[in-house]
Amino acid sequence: MKLAVAGGTGTVGVHVVEVAREGRHDVVVLSRSAGVDLVSGTGLADAMAGVDAVIDVASTRTMSAKESTAFFSAVTRNLLAAENEAGVRHHVALSIVGIDKAPHAYYAGKVKQESIIRTGTVPWTILRATQFHEFAAQIRERTSFGPVSIIPRMVSQPIAAREVAERLVDLAEKSPAGRVTDLGGPREERMAEMVRQYSRAIDAPGLVLELPIPGTYGRAMRDGTLVTTTDSDHGRQTFDQWLAAGAH
Numbered sequence: 001m002k003l004a005v006a007g008g009t010g011t012v013g014v015h016v017v018e019v020a021r022e023g024r025h026d027v028v029v030l031s032r033s034a035g036v037d038l039v040s041g042t043g044l045a046d047a048m049a050g051v052d053a054v055i056d057v058a059s060t061r062t063m064s065a066k067e068s069t070a071f072f073s074a075v076t077r078n079l080l081a082a083e084n085e086a087g088v089r090h091h092v093a094l095s096i097v098g099i100d101k102a103p104h105a106y107y108a109g110k111v112k113q114e115s116i117i118r119t120g121t122v123p124w125t126i127l128r129a130t131q132f133h134e135f136a137a138q139i140r141e142r143t144s145f146g147p148v149s150i151i152p153r154m155v156s157q158p159i160a161a162r163e164v165a166e167r168l169v170d171l172a173e174k175s176p177a178g179r180v181t182d183l184g185g186p187r188e189e190r191m192a193e194m195v196r197q198y199s200r201a202i203d204a205p206g207l208v209l210e211l212p213i214p215g216t217y218g219r220a221m222r223d224g225t226l227v228t229t230t231d232s233d234h235g236r237q238t239f240d241q242w243l244a245a246g247a248h
């Protein structure tokens, strides 16, 4: 198959490209560094020629609901229009567990993305996954002041990005399936403890303080809204195994 990977240079995108190439698929990467801007649409039509399925793992780092919604709306509409034009018959997108229950600015864009896909004309598959193992480092980077990190009280269920990539490629190889079973990590973890483990692994211990975030989103972080339910699928590699493997 010829697969296009939107965001194929990102955290999970590099794994999607690797897994797809290991599966002997012909892969085209859609990202700015590969000459395709998914927001403006520049370079998209040419890149879509001959593609059988698109896996969308593009993202923005914004924490603004307005910017997130604008990004995911533009990217999804541009991708679907180019897919329609090129005769692509399968759009696979990665979403996040709990987005419709937790009012987070970034999630507003993900809810919009799912809605555009569901009402579009390209047959689709949406997989929701929990946070990647890399999330602990990302949250630490955003909330550290010198050697002190202030981490929200959060129950997470981190998963290896490689395992999410394996599921996405498997889904792309099959027929469009709509919203499929959620995928979470093998066990629940406390975000502050993950940050402590990560800090030790990179030899930068510091002080990690855990704070409950007020409001509905803060409660969702604490009460398990962002982890999977019992009828979900689960990955194999735990956070400490991932750290020990040196993948960070």
Ligand SMILES: NC(=O)c1ccc[n+]([C@@H]2O[C@H](COP(=O)([O-])OP(=O)(O)OC[C@H]3O[C@@H](n4cnc5c(N)ncnc54)[C@H](OP(=O)(O)O)[C@@H]3O)[C@@H](O)[C@H]2O)c1
Residues within 6 Å of the ligand: 006, 007, 008, 009, 010, 011, 012, 013, 030, 031, 032, 033, 034, 036, 037, 038, 039, 040, 056, 057, 058, 059, 060, 061, 094, 095, 096, 097, 110, 129, 130, 131, 132, 135
């Ligand atoms: N992070 C998590 O824990 C997590 C968990 C579950 C689901 N997800 C979902 O997984 C997806 C991927 O997340 P990620 O963390 O892997 O993202 P990421 O590391 O931030 O990578 C973003 C990708 O999007 C590309 N991109 C950004 N703006 C673009 C533009 N204007 N045109 C073309 N490409 C653009 C980037 O490439 P260039 O910079 O080269 O353009 C990069 O390849 C997202 O949909 C996210 O919601 C994430």
